[in-house]
Amino acid sequence: MKELLILSGKGGTGKTSIVGSFASIAQNKIMADCDVDAADLHLLLAPSVREKNEFLSGQVAVIDEDKCIECGLCQDECRFDAISNYRVDPISCEGCGFCSHICPVEAITMNECKAGEWFISDSKYGLLVHARLGVAQENSGKLVALVRQQAKELAEKNGLDYIISDGPPGIGCPVISSLSGVSLALIVTEPTLSGIHDMERVLGVCQHFGVPAMVCINKCDINDENTQAIQDYCREKGVEVAAKVPFDNAVTEAMVKGISVVEYTDSKVAREIKSLWKYIDRKLQG
Amino acid sequence: MIISVASGKGGTGKTLVSTSLALSIKDKYNVQYLDCDVEEPNGHIFLKPDITRSEEVAIPVPGIDEEKCTYCGKCAEVCAYNAIAVVKEHVLTFPELCHGCGACSYLCPEKAISEVPHVIGVTETGRADSIDFGHGKLSIGQAMAPPVIRKVKGLADTEKVVIIDASPGTSCPVVEAIKESDFCLLVTEPTPFGLNDLVLAVETVRQLNIPCGIVLNRAGVGDGKTEEYCRKENIPVLMTIPLDTAIAGLYSRGISLVEGMPHYKNGFIGLFDKIKEVVNEGTINS
Numbered sequence: 001m002k003e004l005l006i007l008s009g010k011g012g013t014g015k016t017s018i019v020g021s022f023a024s025i026a027q028n029k030i031m032a033d034c035d036v037d038a039a040d041l042h043l044l045l046a047p048s049v050r051e052k053n054e055f056l057s058g059q060v061a062v063i064d065e066d067k068c069i070e071c072g073l074c075q076d077e078c079r080f081d082a083i084s085n086y087r088v089d090p091i092s093c094e095g096c097g098f099c100s101h102i103c104p105v106e107a108i109t110m111n112e113c114k115a116g117e118w119f120i121s122d123s124k125y126g127l128l129v130h131a132r133l134g135v136a137q138e139n140s141g142k143l144v145a146l147v148r149q150q151a152k153e154l155a156e157k158n159g160l161d162y163i164i165s166d167g168p169p170g171i172g173c174p175v176i177s178s179l180s181g182v183s184l185a186l187i188v189t190e191p192t193l194s195g196i197h198d199m200e201r202v203l204g205v206c207q208h209f210g211v212p213a214m215v216c217i218n219k220c221d222i223n224d225e226n227t228q229a230i231q232d233y234c235r236e237k238g239v240e241v242a243a244k245v246p247f248d249n250a251v252t253e254a255m256v257k258g259i260s261v262v263e264y265t266d267s268k269v270a271r272e273i274k275s276l277w278k279y280i281d282r283k284l285q286g
Numbered sequence: 287m288i289i290s291v292a293s294g295k296g297g298t299g300k301t302l303v304s305t306s307l308a309l310s311i312k313d314k315y316n317v318q319y320l321d322c323d324v325e326e327p328n329g330h331i332f333l334k335p336d337i338t339r340s341e342e343v344a345i346p347v348p349g350i351d352e353e354k355c356t357y358c359g360k361c362a363e364v365c366a367y368n369a370i371a372v373v374k375e376h377v378l379t380f381p382e383l384c385h386g387c388g389a390c391s392y393l394c395p396e397k398a399i400s401e402v403p404h405v406i407g408v409t410e411t412g413r414a415d416s417i418d419f420g421h422g423k424l425s426i427g428q429a430m431a432p433p434v435i436r437k438v439k440g441l442a443d444t445e446k447v448v449i450i451d452a453s454p455g456t457s458c459p460v461v462e463a464i465k466e467s468d469f470c471l472l473v474t475e476p477t478p479f480g481l482n483d484l485v486l487a488v489e490t491v492r493q494l495n496i497p498c499g500i501v502l503n504r505a506g507v508g509d510g511k512t513e514e515y516c517r518k519e520n521i522p523v524l525m526t527i528p529l530d531t532a533i534a535g536l537y538s539r540g541i542s543l544v545e546g547m548p549h550y551k552n553g554f555i556g557l558f559d560k561i562k563e564v565v566n567e568g569t570i571n572s
Binding site: 008009010011012013016035036037038040043059077079080091092094095096097098101102133135136137138140141168169170171172173174175176177190191192193194195197198201204205208209222223226249252255256258 | 293294295296297298301323325326328331364366367385386387388389392393424426427428429430431453454455456457458459460461465477478479482483486489490493494507508509531534535537538539540
């Protein structure tokens with residue numbers, strides 16, 4: 001079983017549109033949406049939720065006003081400035097528990113909080129594991145790890161060949177959590193200076209963790225010079241450019257209809273994405 | 287006054303809006319631009335600052351004095367992030383998991399733990415014409431963006447108009463970037479993905495009690511559901527930027543909108559005036 005992760009560094013380069021298309025073409029796979037704080041893949045896959053679970057994670061300090069002697073030790077020692085006037089700001093609290101250990105009258109307890117939900121769903125293209133991190137919650141990395149773990153178990157149980165994961169933007173905690181041990185990372189970039197800058201950083205992260213990566217240049221015709229610069233950069237770094245996908249309004253039109261672009265049109269954008277999947281399929285099976 | 291710029295979905299135009307806003311009002315106000323998207327900072331591409339100062343960002347992580355350590359295991363027991371493990375007569379530390387809360391060193395009965403700095407990124411400051419510029423860069427392979435964001439926000443000079451560019455999403459890095467803002471601009475595009483993530487961003491901003499308004503970018507693409515949502519939720523659409531390949535072209539070359547198309551400047555000045563009205567702030571330097 002192989003796991004393909006789609007990343008980009010910069011947001012809005014087309015990760016989810018490409019994953020949605022792969023979902024409709026690929027056989028014998030499960031999808032995982034690892035962008036847990038702004039998940040969009042469900043908008044293309046129209047899932048019906050089979051199983052819904054709470055994501056309990058992280059803790060928040062709670063001060064028992066009756067016990068508190070207002071000594072102020074907790075607020076002096078808290079590194080996250082989460083306590084003032086003997087009250088905890090749950091948004092700033094990082095759940096370290098330091099305060100609960102040092103309170104001289106044991107007035108502080110750590111309460112587990114519900115930090116989100118995760119789902120196993122049936123979609124028109126097969127199983128989807130997805131999640132929703134609670135608003136302003138932490139521990140997105142942990143929730144990503146949970147989504148991947150569930151997808152892996154289901155893939156093994158059902159004898160599937162692929163996990164296709166839609167990754168989060170950026171290079172931090174949820175990206176690192178998405179990346180560990182995947183078979184291949186496909187970096188979707190765009191020929192803008194921002195896109196290139198961010199692609200270089202996310203390729204650095206792949207290299208740092210020893211994950212093989214290849215690049216897809218999306219909207220490749222919006223700036224030919226930058227597309228060339230990406231190809232040159234990749235050649236120099238020994239990273240393969242697996243596809244160049246042209247800009248096409250059909251991608252947004254398909255999104256509005258709630259279907260993948262390869263189902264919506266036969267134009268070049270769809271043909272390029274199809275041949276990209278064929279290529280990745282061969283690469284991963286070979 | 288602090289204005290933060292967030293979005294939920296990536297690639298909707300946060301950096302386009304925040305840099306153009308800064309450039310449009312710099313002649314009338316003292317402006318500071320702080321890029322808090324420390325995973326993928328792009329503001330510097332458009333503002334092209336002269337960086338004059340660079341400072342490492344480090345978090346305190348445990349350093350074990352093996353001479354004093356009795357391997358009692360207290361540190362591992364109190365660490366909420368599994369960043370310390372005591373295995374027989376060895377103490378293993380995992381700095382990348384450490385949040386720097388300080389509990390282990392404070393609670394070690396032998397005083398065998400000192401805190402040593404672990405570099406996770408850098409802040410850089412300088413000037414872009416009359417704009418005070420600052421940004422942070424999370425090091426490749428590091429997971430924790432919030433401490434770097436906190437350092438960038440520490441640069442804020444509230445005598446000025448501070449414009450904060452946030453990262454995409456709605457979890458801890460975004461909360462860290464936008465909390466304590468006087469106003470949060472949410473940049474979105476009228477597509478199903480844009481709307482889905484806007485709703486999450488609005489929930490986040492409301493939880494933090496920050497007044498917000500919308501910039502609708504790429505108007506004309508997608509559908510009318512975003513405007514409908516804004517009307518229903520009573521969120522003002524403060525500015526509309528049309529879908530225009532010429533704007534995309536400028537963006538791809540790292541040219542800010544108001545430099546490439548100066549007629550947009552008045553629109554951004556108007557945007558700022560509307561924000562000022564909402565904030566009703568009387569202490570801005572003029």
